Amino acid sequence: MKNSWIHMHRGTVARQARVDVQDLNEEHVSRQGFFGPVAMLYHRQRPADPVRVEGPLAVRMSAVADLTRPDEDTTGGLPSPLFTNDTISVSLSVRSTPWPFLLRNVDADTLLFVHEGEGVIATEFGPLAYEPDDFILLPKGTTHRLMPDTETTMLVVESTNPISFTEHQQVGRHSPIDFGVIGIPEVEEYDWPDQDEWEVRLKSGTDVTSAFYAELPFDVIGWKGDYFPLKINARDVRPITSERLHLAPSSWALFESAGAMIIPFLPMKVVDDPAAEELPSRHRNLDTDELVLIQRLGGKPVNLLGHFPQAVTHGPTERAAYDAIREAGMQRLTNGLSIDTYQRLRPTDAFLDPTERSE
Ligand SMILES: [Fe+2]
Structure with a gap:
């Protein structure tokens, strides 16, 4: 889709969208997230939510506590996807004990977001200690083992399109992050107790193949290259902001793939120009599903x-x-993140009716 510079208007409109709209009620209708062709519709009334929805296309909100149960209680020891499309699945994992297996996703990059808990993701490159608000990127094919020290709740995003950092090209190489804040594994010999055999699970979608090894295959004494697991904590992201205009959330994207943007919501200064909108207008993203984890609002x-x-x-x-x-x-105390996907996400039964889950 090409950008068009042909902008037309009819009727009563604001001179500048999201600024000095007074008693007008904007609805922001756009393609390709906030990048593509756009219409601002000016309504007499603020566009309402429906009083009733019949069919699948509804805004849905669930408490994290209602969506999770210990992974240890599931047959495979892994969480069920809550949302999927052809390239992405999103799950919520809750676990207190180390995996008795190693895992290698053979189809997808895995991006973990630590909602609560501390521990270690042991990888064949070395361990990555984690804490709340860490993002951990495990590229496709990386063998790893989740080893919580405390009960850990994580959002698990699997993407068959490679996930990389978003390049905000016109703001310089040190914002919104300096790559010096990234954590990478240090080589370390794991001193885990001997076992008769070690199971490496090869995960392909929800299919799992178990390969058993006589020795722990984590015996790497060195690594080099541009393909490795890494972590970054949300506190080290310094979001791009404006005091005079509400920026589209894509301004805060941290990771992206061909199918999605992953956007942390971080405490930031509010828009303090009284003429400008502090929050987004009512909006209709025509090409983007938003899956939003809201951890804290107003702190x-x-x-x-x-x-x-x-x-x-x-x-x-x-x-x-x-x-x-x-x-x-003057602080907007919101914490969380949004996973914006360019293809429809389908909620699974695990999201729609978590009490009825069989696995
Ligand atoms: Fe939205």
């Missing part, structure tokens, strides 16, 4: 997972929400 824990399907209008329904954020102080 208070909420722990929700929400799904906003493409072409379904959502966003703040009350102007009071804008004022409340400004009055609360």
Whole structure:
């Protein structure tokens, strides 16, 4: 799709979108996330949420606590996907004990986001200690073992399209992150107790093949190259902000693939120009599903997972929400992340009816 510079307007509109809109009610309708062709619709009333939805395309929100149960209780010891499309699956893992196996995803890059808990992801390159708000990227084919020290809840994103850092090319090489903050594995000999054999699970989608080895295959004494697991903590991301305009969330993208953007939501200064909108307008992303983990709002824990399907209008329904954020102080205390996918995400039964899960 090509960018068009042909912008037309009719009727009553704001001179500048999201600025000085006064009693107009904007709805932001756009293709390709916020990159493609766009229409701002100016409504008499703020576009409402439906009072009832019949069919699959609904905004859905669930408590993380209702979506998780210990991975140890599942047959395979791995969490069930909550959302999938042809290239991406998203799960929530809760685990307190080390995997008794090693895992290698043979199809997909795996991006973990540590919601709660501490421990180690042991990899064949060496261990990566983790803590809350760590992102851990395990490239396709990396053998690893989850070893929690405390009960750990993680969002697990698997993508058959490679995941890489988003390059915000026009803001310099040290923002929003300096690559000096990335953690990489140090070579280390694992001193785990001997076992008769070691199981390496080869994961392909939800299919698992178990290969058994006589010796622990983690005996790497050195590694080099441009293909390795890594971690970065959200606190080391310094989000791009504007005091005069609400920026599209893609400004904060940290990782991306051909199928998705992964966007951390971090505490940041609010838009303090009183003429400018602090929050996004009501919006209708025509090509993007948003799967949002909201950990804290206003600094208070909420722990929700929400799904906003493409072409379904959502966003703040009350102007009071804008004022409340400004009055609360000059920090917008939101923590979480959004996984924005360019192909529809299908909620699974594990999301729609977690109490009925068989696995
Ligand atoms: Fe949205």
